Amino acid sequence: xxxxxPASLELRGIVKIxxxxxxxxxxxxxxxxxxxxxxxxxxGAGKSTLARIAAGKILATEGSVVASGPVGLVHQHFELVDxxxxxENVVLGREPRRGGRIDAAAARERVRELSRRYALAVDPDAxxxxxxxxxxxxxxxxxxxxxxxxxxxxxxxxxxxxxxxIDALFATLHTLAARGAAILVITxxxxxxxxxxxxxxxxxxxxxxxxxxxxxxxxxxxxHAMVGGDVPALATRTRAPLRPAFVATNLCAGTGAHALHDAxxxxxxxxxxxxxxxxxxxxxxxSDAIAGILAYEGEMRLRDxxxxxxxxxxxxxxxxxxxxxxxREALVLSWNIVDNVALGDHARAPLRRGFNVERGAREALARxxxxxxxxxxxxxxxxxxxxxxxxxxxxxVGRALSCEPALLVAYQPTRGVDIGAAAxxxxxxxEARNDGTAVLLVSxxxxxxxALSDRVLVMYRGKIAGEFERGSFDRARIGALMAGGA
Amino acid sequence: xxxxxDAALFAAVLTALAAGAxxxxxxxxxxxxxxxxxxxxxxxxxxxxxxxxxxxLLFPSLAVAFAFRAGLFNIGAEGQLIVGGLFAGLAGAAFVxxxxxxxxxxxxxxxxxxxxxxxxxxxxxxxxxxxxVIATLMLNVLAVLLANYLIVGPLHSPNVAGPETAELPxxxxxxxxxxxxxxxxxxxxxxxxxxxxxYVFARTVFGFELRAAGEAPQAAAxxxxxxxxxxxxxxxxxxxxxxxxxxxxxxxxLHRFNVELSPGYGFIAIAVALVGGLDxxxxxxxAFAFGILQSGSLTMQALAHVPKDVVSVVEGxxxxxxxxxxxxxxxxxxx
Numbered sequence: 001x002x003x004x005x006p007a008s009l010e011l012r013g014i015v016k017i018x019x020x021x022x023x024x025x026x027x028x029x030x031x032x033x034x035x036x037x038x039x040x041x042x043x044g045a046g047k048s049t050l051a052r053i054a055a056g057k058i059l060a061t062e063g064s065v066v067a068s069g070p071v072g073l074v075h076q077h078f079e080l081v082d083x084x085x086x087x088e089n090v091v092l093g094r095e096p097r098r099g100g101r102i103d104a105a106a107a108r109e110r111v112r113e114l115s116r117r118y119a120l121a122v123d124p125d126a127x128x129x130x131x132x133x134x135x136x137x138x139x140x141x142x143x144x145x146x147x148x149x150x151x152x153x154x155x156x157x158x159x160x161x162x163x164x165x166i167d168a169l170f171a172t173l174h175t176l177a178a179r180g181a182a183i184l185v186i187t188x189x190x191x192x193x194x195x196x197x198x199x200x201x202x203x204x205x206x207x208x209x210x211x212x213x214x215x216x217x218x219x220x221x222x223x224h225a226m227v228g229g230d231v232p233a234l235a236t237r238t239r240a241p242l243r244p245a246f247v248a249t250n251l252c253a254g255t256g257a258h259a260l261h262d263a264x265x266x267x268x269x270x271x272x273x274x275x276x277x278x279x280x281x282x283x284x285x286x287s288d289a290i291a292g293i294l295a296y297e298g299e300m301r302l303r304d305x306x307x308x309x310x311x312x313x314x315x316x317x318x319x320x321x322x323x324x325x326x327x328r329e330a331l332v333l334s335w336n337i338v339d340n341v342a343l344g345d346h347a348r349a350p351l352r353r354g355f356n357v358e359r360g361a362r363e364a365l366a367r368x369x370x371x372x373x374x375x376x377x378x379x380x381x382x383x384x385x386x387x388x389x390x391x392x393x394x395x396x397v398g399r400a401l402s403c404e405p406a407l408l409v410a411y412q413p414t415r416g417v418d419i420g421a422a423a424x425x426x427x428x429x430x431e432a433r434n435d436g437t438a439v440l441l442v443s444x445x446x447x448x449x450x451a452l453s454d455r456v457l458v459m460y461r462g463k464i465a466g467e468f469e470r471g472s473f474d475r476a477r478i479g480a481l482m483a484g485g486a
Numbered sequence: 487x488x489x490x491x492d493a494a495l496f497a498a499v500l501t502a503l504a505a506g507a508x509x510x511x512x513x514x515x516x517x518x519x520x521x522x523x524x525x526x527x528x529x530x531x532x533x534x535x536x537x538x539x540x541x542x543l544l545f546p547s548l549a550v551a552f553a554f555r556a557g558l559f560n561i562g563a564e565g566q567l568i569v570g571g572l573f574a575g576l577a578g579a580a581f582v583x584x585x586x587x588x589x590x591x592x593x594x595x596x597x598x599x600x601x602x603x604x605x606x607x608x609x610x611x612x613x614x615x616x617x618x619v620i621a622t623l624m625l626n627v628l629a630v631l632l633a634n635y636l637i638v639g640p641l642h643s644p645n646v647a648g649p650e651t652a653e654l655p656x657x658x659x660x661x662x663x664x665x666x667x668x669x670x671x672x673x674x675x676x677x678x679x680x681x682x683x684x685y686v687f688a689r690t691v692f693g694f695e696l697r698a699a700g701e702a703p704q705a706a707a708x709x710x711x712x713x714x715x716x717x718x719x720x721x722x723x724x725x726x727x728x729x730x731x732x733x734x735x736x737x738x739x740l741h742r743f744n745v746e747l748s749p750g751y752g753f754i755a756i757a758v759a760l761v762g763g764l765d766x767x768x769x770x771x772x773a774f775a776f777g778i779l780q781s782g783s784l785t786m787q788a789l790a791h792v793p794k795d796v797v798s799v800v801e802g803x804x805x806x807x808x809x810x811x812x813x814x815x816x817x818x819x820x821x
Binding site for chain 2: 291293310311312313314315321323325328329330331332333334335339342343344346347352355356357
């Protein structure tokens with residue numbers, strides 16, 4: 001990094017104030033041509049805000065942004081028009097024209113040329129909604145590259161990718177960097193930071209707390225900087241006797257690309273079975289079928305009895321599902337913690353007496369959950385919408401575990417949750433396992449699967465593609481199966 | 487309205503709008519408000535008339551609020567009220583019995599009629615996923631046509647000339663709360679119902695499930711709440727409340743049934759329920775405020791030459807403003 005090289009992007013004294021929040025509080029960041037710079041931080045640290053300010057999508061309250069050329073931004077949630085073709089998306093807003101019409105031939109050629117230059121294979125005439133996530137992301141990247149940017153910002157680009165796709169993405173980024181672009185990658189996967197970035201900057205609460213060459217830092221140091229302290233250790237797993245609990249036989253559910261096909265597996269009381277896979281390979285259909293809100297074929301038995309058909313009876317039978325979208329599927333955001341914790345168990349004693357809700361029992365339950373899950377709230381009467389994402393998730397998981405469930409399905413239980421809260425939630429899952437609950441863990445973070453599971457099932461295109469026992473986890477092999485390898 | 491500050495703000499805005507409307511109509515707003523107040527609150531007779539209007543509005547408003555809390559946009563309170571009135575009128579004309587027998591039968595008939603009418607929309611929603619807004623809107627029209635058809639056709643009463651039922655025997659009339667006024671025990675029923683609904687929402691498992699289904703249907707379904715059953719029950723109960731309200735007007739005010747029973751109480755009720763923030767206690771206050779407008783508007787027109795349509799305009803603006811706010815807050819979250 002020669003000091004003489006002019007910066008590709010220079011952020012000085014960036015402050016961003018939202019009505020109730022100081023999102024960024026004086027950020028200075030310089031990107032040099034040819035470097036891959038990682039930006040790390042916990043949820044809500046201000047990373048995405050900084051990315052959008054750098055790309056000129058939103059304005060900073062104070063401070064200056066100077067770039068040597070166009071800045072491209074690849075969004076965490078792709079901003080593509082699903083119904084349009086690849087080439088239409090790439091040229092959208094900057095369509096080449098001939099006469100009064102769009103010059104489709106020139107646009108297609110432009111896409112092919114970019115595609116060749118950066119080794120990003122994609123069919124210009126494919127309709128975006130038919131593409132797998134990894135390819136859709138290539139389209140998003142191509143669209144930004146079509147602007148010939150001198151800086152490319154990528155917001156959590158690897159969140160939805162399988163391991164092999166992640167390697168391909170970083171290969172592309174290295175090519176770009178070699179051509180003189182500066183790359184800013186926002187990520188919370190620390191291995192990627194160490195493996196691919198030249199420098200790493202950590203922000204916390206809107207301020208830079210650490211900035212270093214990756215060669216001179218370590219995973220532990222980065223995590224420490226992100227959390228602002230030591231990362232709490234996971235609960236130890238005790239050797240618990242396995243008892244037969246949940247058996248699924250020839251389970252089929254859902255339709256289309258995300259359907260579940262003919263899955264047969266078992267989860268015993270006292271073990272965590274992890275479902276490894278890239279998002280959209282049937283995990284949601286599996287979780288919804290177990291919750292009782294999605295029609296299915298095949299059989300499910302819990303503790304030697306068939307699962308009853310409706311969600312209410314499944315709750316009584318001890319099935320708890322932590323759904324993927326906590327804001328819509330798990331919580332009533334406008335309600336307080338007391339009412340949210342009661343939801344699901346509200347129709348039975350001890351939370352019910354006759355026609356009435358039993359307020360005392362509800363409040364006692366809410367206090368127990370708040371204490372056991374260390375929920376940061378001014379009061380159990382606080383509206384859950386006012387809690388942070390991590391604390392909302394603690395309410396959801398705390399509710400699910402308040403009854404010692406027979407079967408717990410945890411779908412991405414730590415998504416969008418900061419490191420400290422994630423460690424607490426993971427420890428509680430291990431403790432539930434130790435207490436004899438059958439835990440089915442769905443996660444798109446392979447690290448989380450490998451850290452928590454006693455057994456791993458790999459899902460690909462709705463089928464179970466492989467099974468691994470703890471002690472013989474083969475990371476490379478699991479990654480290959482997740483991507484559809486044999 | 488969640489609190490006094492909101493309510494005061496809303497009242498101020500509405501007053502300003504009313505003043506503007508009066509100016510546009512070429513009248514003096516101060517004279518207009520004075521005439522309105524005199525017509526609605528000027529004496530015992532005026533106050534009692536305002537309370538008659540208040541209770542007539544309160545039933546359908548509570549009905550609308552009940553369905554809204556369960557996430558169902560019932561705009562058919564008017565039709566449910568009319569069918570309730572029809573059932574009450576037919577039952578009341580048919581039974582000659584002491585009041586303590588006849589009155590409960592008449593009112594129950596009204597609740598059943600309204601409940602059936604609301605239940606139709608509930609079944610369409612629960613069984614076929616039909617949109618309750620369209621269903622209840624259409625059922626309003628059907629209710630008027632059905633009532634007119636029945637009372638001039640198959641159920642025509644031989645001694646009556648116009649499109650109405652025979653007069654109820656005076657033993658079936660509702661007892662007056664104030665002598666020599668039209669204010670009956672219907673007003674007490676309305677207040678009691680408001681209290682009951684508040685209790686149901688705050689304290690009962692049933693109310694808890696309704697609110698969950700209304701606020702977060704997906705979370706409610708995962709918590710074992712049957713959304714179809716909830717929709718059916720909520721629409722039926724909502725219709726029954728409106729029907730009961732329609733029924734009180736028959737032995738209480740008209741002493742017979744005809745479709746002139748309601749000057750649109752079921753529609754104004756939407757505004758009242760929204761102004762009241764769907765909270766039964768605030769709805770009582772809102773119904774009183776709208777009751778003032780209803781009962782004072784004729785005096786306002788006579789004394790201050792403000793067209794009484796100004797009241798409809800202001801009610802319409804209230805619905806528009808509050809619906810917009812309600813839907814605006816449901817816009818998707820911006821990350």
